[in-house]
Amino acid sequence: MEARIFIICVLVMRLSAEDLKEKLKASVGGNITLPDPVMELGFLNYGTKTVAMVNNGKIDIYVDIYRNRIHWNKNSGLFTITQLQRNDSGIYAVDSKKGRIFLSAYKLTVYDPVPGPAVSTVSVSYDSCSLLCSVDQEATLCWYRDQEEVLNRSSHAVSLPLTVLRKDFNSSYKCVASNPAENKTAQVHMETSCSGTSKHQGQDMDPRLRIGLYVLMSILTVAIVLFVFFVIKRRYVDQQTTTTRQTQGCLDPDADVTYTDIHGWEERRSQAGSFPDPPAEHSNLRTVYDKLEVHRMIPEEPAVTA
Structure with a gap:
């Protein structure tokens, strides 16, 4: 033995x-x-x-x-x-x-058993999508596109990012975590991972288009403000013009004013039949003006008889 x-x-x-x-x-x-x-x-x-x-x-x-x-x-x-x-x-x-x-x-x-990889979406923009493959302990990580390796990291890695361009969104992607004994795979569904419905959805727009929209909105805003300003200014000017014309009409001494002599009551009674009828265009006359004279304002004293 x-x-x-x-x-x-x-x-x-x-x-x-x-x-x-x-x-x-x-x-x-x-x-x-x-x-x-x-x-x-x-x-x-x-x-x-x-x-x-x-x-x-x-x-x-x-x-x-x-x-x-x-x-x-x-x-x-x-x-x-x-x-x-x-x-x-x-x-x-x-x-x-x-x-x-x-x-x-x-x-x-x-x-030791290889950990299963997990894929998360980091960000989504108009022309690319950023993904992150991660494991909870060190392993060799690789990204594959249509069965072809596109990116890898050594056995001491716990995460591996990948940026996918929009032109490659129709390709299939997977992340593989492996050690010399085995490997585990996480398949990526591009239609959900990079659909633009993530928390970064607002970025899913061509930057040039977004800038153009900002410029257009700014121009429209300025145009609206100027239009409103000119409308208000025009109304104000028209109102001021109307008020000025009315004021000038009241102050013009020759505008639609008819002068006539004022007679005393007795004179009016004796001369009642001598006043001419007012013209037809002044038939609605309500105010009569006369020249003020001192001797007509002081009453005459009666004559003293001896």
Whole structure:
């Protein structure tokens, strides 16, 4: 037994020093199947330890941490390790002793599960759309357009932005988060992510068109203000002109005024029949003016008879 273990140690050391047949990768919680079969008699070794033996169509497991985790398929002769953990990483050797005799070694690396990526819309403008792919722990991030990689970032990334031009809105996009063992994908639906209905909808307009609208609105505003100003000014001027004409008409001494002598009551009675009738155009005359004379205002004293 000791001699067999020594031989295995020598073989493993030799295999580890040379190129291994295959490097295997898997994620925590996953499974891995070693590709070379043991059909009749053979061993599965981990480092310097023999963890399982196949003989007479049965498997015996010698290491407790592998119990219920290493399975041997009688039909295919393949070993499968399930419920992988990080400490399962290392060099495994399949040693077939009967039938097809061989010794194959494999380097298994177990990685933490890759996080699922999430894509969010940063901003939407008239000619572009900014997207952000992010994960909650470090991974390799890549952007693909129509199955072609357009942008990537190293395994120490937690986010990766991408700007999509409007001319490419009809293409399909996806963000892939990966590690050497697996990858996960987030598909982008451009019709919803970059539709312009986001919180930046107000920016979804050609800047030149927006400036033109601002200029047009400014011109219309100024025109309306000037129109209102001139209308008000015109009304004010017309009102002032009418008022001035009315005032001048009242102050003109020759405007539609008829003068006549004023006679005393007795004179009027004696001369009642001598007043001419007013002209027809002055038939509505209501005010009569006369020249004031002092001798007509002082009453005459009666004559004294001796």
